[in-house]
Amino acid sequence: MGVSGVGKTTLGSMLAKELSVPFYDADSFHPASNIEKMQNGIALNDEDREEWLARMSSLIPEWQNSGGGVLACSALKEKYRKQLAGNTKNDLEWIFLYEDFSIIADRINKRKLHFFDPSLLRSQYDILEPPDYGIHIKVENSPEESLKEIIEKLRMPGIGIIGLGVMGKSLALNLASKGYSVAAYNRQESEEEKDLVKNFTAKNSGEFDFHVFEDLQDFVLNLKPPKKILLMIKAGPPVDEMLKKLIHFIGPGDLVMDGGNSHFKDTERRYERLAQSGIHYLGVGISGGEEGALNGPSIMPGGSIDGYNLIKDIFKDMAAKDRKGDSCCTYIGAGSSGHYVKMLHNGIEYGEMQLIAEFYYFLRFFQNWLPEEISALFKEWNKKEKSFLLEITADILIKKEANDYLLDKVLDIAGQKGTGGWTTLAALEVGVSLDTITASVFARNISAFKELKNQAGSLYKMPLCKDFEISSEELYKAYKAASIINHSIGFELLRKASVEYAWNLDLSEIARIWTNGCIIRSAFMEDLSEIYTSAETRHLLLYQEIAEEMNKYQDSFIRNVPRIISRGCPMQVSSAALNYFLSFTRDKTSANLIQAQRDYFGAHTYERTDKPRGEYFHTNWKQE
Template identity: 75%
Template sequence: MSKVYILMGVSGVGKTTLGMMLAEELSVPFYDADNFHSASNKEKMQNGIPLTDLDREGWLGKMSSLIPEWQSSNGGVLACSALKEKYRNQLAGGIDKDLEWIFLFEDFSIIADRISKRKLHFFNPDLLKSQYDTLEPPDYGIHIKVENSPEESLKEILQKLNMPEFGIIGLGVMGKSLALNMAGKNFLVSVYNRREGELEENIAQNFVDKYSDKYQLQGFDDLKNFVFSLKSPKKILLMIKAGDPIDEIIEELIPFLKTGDLILDGGNSHFKDTERRLEKLSELGIHFLGVGISGGEDGALNGPSIMPGGSKEGYNRVKDLLGSIAAKDRLERPCCNYIGPGSSGHYVKMVHNGIEYGEMQLIAEFYYFMRYFQDRSPEAISKVFTEWNLKQISFLLEITADILLKKENNQYLLDKVLDIAGQKGTGGWTTVAALEVGVSLDTITASVFARNISAFKKHKNQVRELYKLKNKADLEITDDELFKSYRSASVINHSIGFELLRIASVEYGWNLNFSEIARIWTNGCIIRSSFMEKLSGIYDSTKSSHLLLYPDIAEKLNEDQEIFTRIIPAILSQGCPMQVCSSALNYFLSFTRENTPANLIQAQRDYFGAHTYERIDKPRGEYFHSNWKPE
């Protein structure tokens, strides 16, 4: 699809002259809006009678219908007054893509003098005052003051047409990769990196210089110059450390931004911080998106999964760009879509990371059992995971199989890695977020705690002397039994994560589309898998329930239930820790039992604290208190 350039402004600013010159320069057709006026409109203007909105409706509608035709051929340049925002909206007809607005302006006295000297034109000079009164200058597009010659104005237009349309602040691994991804899709990009001492001097320019032979990038160490290098409305992606640095850079940006500009936070910010920033910036007329981005360095470079939430209008302005750089699903649709209002984008990314925590720990537990209790070599375990991956395609299974084969100096590199796993915050945030909305998060919380307990390294030598534990399994377990146990735990881990999203969607009024979220997670992200494809089909776009209540899920868990409930306790009985697996099993058993021991909990609370309780033989909402001491 080709681009259409629209030169707008009051009569006499040179729309036709510059439009024809620009069209010739770009080798595209030129269209003059005056030629689309009806005879009655032209007669009115010749007689000094201002056109009404009703008069303009058919005129704008005609051109609006032609723009898609021009876009589908060679594009073009259109000269049209388009004085009001609503006229420009009518003209665009909802089209955001490949329209370039060029606003020409000059002082009233200069334009009045020009018009008075024009001949053979139907426009009555007396109408100029009404046009200036009507004019609503856009806060977007290219603005050109036509004080110089047409040739000089054309040169300025061409320079500004080459202004970057997107800016990235932060040139860490993800920021650099996303910049290269965008540049590789033929987007003009400006990059900026904050200077903090000599070590970070000229980082942006050095990055640009490194790739100058391949990509169009502009680098800045000065924030003001960076912002002013961008086309309006400004679109700026923050790829810096979450927390105070985000607030600090936003404060620095605000003086250089105008109403309608857009800031995107692509880091792992806490959703409550995102909500606060969104509220503050919206009061200033600045759009804000909290954008979850998953895929690591390779995904950022070649196509990540992108989860934008916040300003819908802001999203529409970057929809095509984000879709272009995102991974593609099996139908070649971008793994990116508007998640919802508020902080929903960052919340969904947080839960994605929570599920990721669970899946990583889950695979690690089966590796640990096979390596240290079945005495299998890394090559043998890699082969097992490769076979599992053929049954249930999973990015994490795939990379684990690779990790197990990596050697350094003829020794397994994995054996040289310290067995302490930290957590950056999103796993813990997910646990806290679940507590806030009353959702059980067994597997994800277990995976966070498993990382925490791995830090108790200094206690290990003491433990070895105090406790005598088995190091070998005394039972036979087949690879198929292990796989079905893994698959069951993985399904439950996913169901727990999606249930948190479902309850949060209701709690915060986000109206999340779980089918679409699962689809976005089918490629590009860390937890991509063939199971995610299945979830995208299972979830309905308009309604949802707990994942374990769907017949397709229940059928598979029923098929594996006997093995799952037998194998995990058997492994635990041999002294092998299985934090996520055992949590998944406990969750499944608790969820699938019709009754729970919570009635005893309620009785205990009423006994020692008079907290009251409900009865099964009375309507919900009625509360009772009893003297529980036997008479």
Template identity: 50%
Template sequence: MSSKPVYVVFGVSGSGKSTVGKALSEKLEIPFYDADDFHPRSNVEKMANGMALNDEDREPWLQNLSKNIEQWSKDGGGVLACSALKVVYRKKLESSLYGGVEWIFLEGSYDLIFNRLTSREAHFFPKELLDSQFETLETWERGITIGIDQGISNIINEIELKLKMQKSQIGVVGLGVMGKSLAKNMLSKKFSVSVYNRHVEGKEVDIAKKFATNNSYVPKGFDDMSLFVNSLQTPKVILLMVNAGKAVDLVIEELLPLLEKGDCIIDGGNSHFKDTIRREKQLTDKGISFIGAGVSGGEEGALLGPSIMPGGTEEGYQNCKEFLEAIAAKDNSGNACCNYIGPNGSGHFVKMIHNGIEYAEMQLIAEIYHMLRYYIGKTPDEISEIFNVWRKQQKDSYLLEITANILLKKEGDQYLIDKVLDKAGQKGTGGWSTVAALELGTPLSTISEAVMARCLSAKKDERVEASKVYQITSSNTINDDLFLEELEKAFYFGSIVNHAIGFDVLKQASSDYNWNLNFSEVARVWTKGCIIRSDLMEKIVTLFGNRNDKPLLMFSEIVQILNNDLDALVNVVSKSLKMKCPLPILSASTNYFLNYTSAQMSANIIQAQRDYFGAHTYQRNDKAFGEHFHTDWKKL
């Protein structure tokens, strides 16, 4: 049996705790317990003699009740009538079942309760102690308050109504950095939130409880999944913020028996889109909506407003759009940077390509910094200023902004960047983008090169050894002003090509998977909150708004920019290579663009080679399209 809440009806003696508790237990069809029955004999005798209990008297009583509350929950729930006058008493009662106790305070005037007590017979609590009870009673921000100046049936009806209204609007599973930030974001938007985190002794202890007690908006915190689910309004909406992969499947497996048709699960992690396609089908077949929502913006974005990319059924999105659009960043028109992306795994695919573009944009800025620092001889302060100048020339981006800031950070009189190990980490989404592009048969030059650059950076020890063996030196023969002007153009050129490659992959995926993606809307969602927000992204929104199916590199405004700046890009790459300075992204951008704009590529030789050694056949440019030929190339 799954855990169920225990309802604690509390208040001063004479407020009707036992009467209300018994009536509520009958209504809910769960057992009733009276806390007075759990007092040790010494406490009963003390109160019967007109003496008030002190905290030392109550301690074993409270501990015993706490253990029983935990067991009652496991047995299917219960109703407990208990005075619980102080907050500290209530915390001790729920200590073993945090979040699983529903508090019901019975409120009445002193005169009303005094009159009730005077009419009682054969009760061990004398009315003379009422004054001390009111003096001891402390307010409690949790639970519901019920006025007792009404009939019992009205009281029970009011309890049921208020308990239903008190249930949380949305639940969050997983309180890592992103989960906590998104939960805080929801709470700041005045949503009622329940949070769940697993309990692992020595590793993850009371995570949800601590989060709940440390937030002013008072979410409900659980480490019991069934109590967590029971705390949510129907239909239930649950956001998963757990590690991608097997952990998502395990949480879904635990949730399924607790959910009903019409409920909605949102996976807000970086799950692989094919896993999302599988999960969406599995849950849809059971009548439960599954939304794979890419979330970008890091810890700060999650807290203040991320970019959100939800995919799944449109009906499922309707179940959760209120929450997702409320917490999302807002674009320049005040609209949420969140919208329905498309069916099944499309949201997570779009997020994957977002991360791929991000990889290449980061590498682009990093390699330009590296060249300016170690081959041109600029200081971090000077490079920061160069980046800030570019930002004012309609080339601003979040990544350029933070890099300019990073370069100014010092420890004492030394730049902190010089203490950072040149060994880049990655979580896999860039590599996923590369694999997906290969499966779709579409180029991913800049993004794949960025992934490879990170992989090569990981070979730190080998690189250090190779530098000693080869002892490569460079010569600085660059005209400062002219080169910086060309470098600015090359930077923007590379960024445009990188974005074009990313959107081309989205276009191919949209076609192959029948997603019908709106690229202008995807770009709009990426204009605020996410890591790749930029002036360029704002421009892309407008361009695709005019023609959704047109390649980004074929818009006249882009053609004009790249035509004008191609020579600058080529000069930067060639001069840098002459200095023996690696520029992976700018080199990849150059090669991609020159091939993209070539009516005749070198692939005819490749086709002839394939036919020579493998009889793979080839097509001819002087014959009908689709007709294939094979030649015995050995015969001249």
């Protein structure tokens, strides 16, 4: 692409021959009326170009399906390029040829037997909008030298990944398996890291188009412009340290993405700082674990919309697909929204994991069920739920080491990396009650007090009361109700944060990209995607569809969670969900007494039920 006379036909035909594909000249697709105008020195307007661009846009997919081709077309404006690319696959390459006006004008004047009037060249330069993507070639050398430069740049990796840990390595393999040329860099400050790069290269470089670099500058310089770099490194200071190094080798129009679990406030700071230098930045939530990263994760990019447009085709190829075949990747919003949504995803994940663990614990130690029986029950539940977490739990329960259940040998201390706690703090900042997720975080916290718990166990003799029966169906209803509430609490935080930070989050799309690839995928996510398509979102428990579901489960939920706890079985998330539900569904609560207490000792005032909202009163509560 480029202005007339820049060498599109010459280099295009040479490139087509080099690649063994057909060459197409856009000039041959002009209607006769356009050719007549240009011969008479009349510049084409957008209306003139409409039919011409539409015709080529319809043909490009056919050319792609036939093995590809090279098209020489001016495509001077961004909207022209968008129209051309409208019907194409994701693998369209743009090559922008450019040179100074005086040099091209001299070429045009020497050109013979062409319908283009040389006087029109200035009008092309006037409307030219150089793309901030693709390969840029200044045609100051011979056609042969320019062709060599084009070929070299075409063969450069289209994306670079920094960090070859579990997730980075799997994402690199994911992309390479889909035909992408991938550059990779991993710091080599220890022998372990040196072996990691060496082993990865030896195992995969022959099968896929990998370019592994030991020097950061070489890694960056060998990326196809605009450079697209995905950081898959530990969150926190390591990200800032890497950005300080990268800033010396990248520039305006390049894209840096953080695919780790960074705190959203760190992402916001980095996004704003790099934007000042014209560098696009995305905070990218990626969920799915090692298997998801390899086969297709759920991807939640937030930040620069222009940056997202540079990478969206790659991300959509890399991501899992929903039941309709659409990619489980969508642009979340500006700033740090992508990492915020991923943080909340992890919060829901915390709640769901703890919830399943509670029902396992009750069945195993208070009902004397064998692991195989619990596994079978969870598999039965999962015929309805299609929950990834229920699925893997059923597998875990029956895994044996020799003749023993491996789970019985796993120390009961649950680790965490902080995203659950961040979610709780984020909820406090926008005034959302995050009962279930907070309870799940605290459950992990208390699990770490192993020595203290051992001491407490010798001081307090808690009977294991097993004197009641409960059906599997009743248990399922209690589990399902708590799970619905856990999801409703999580999505309420997203709804409030969307307003607080002006992100305009699409809750339906977020639920949709969580239907596959991610850790919390389930059939319920598909329901949520449908429910949230309404024009105005509200608290999930206020939707009629959810109320009808909860009405099926609430009696069992309200009756049986307290019964289980009364037998000495801890149910942190289940009880938190129950308390939330009972508080949320009562039009009167005990909060009036709390407000009166606040007014008593601190003169904080209160509103009255017999007066309009917004009027405040103070009382001397002491009896005179």
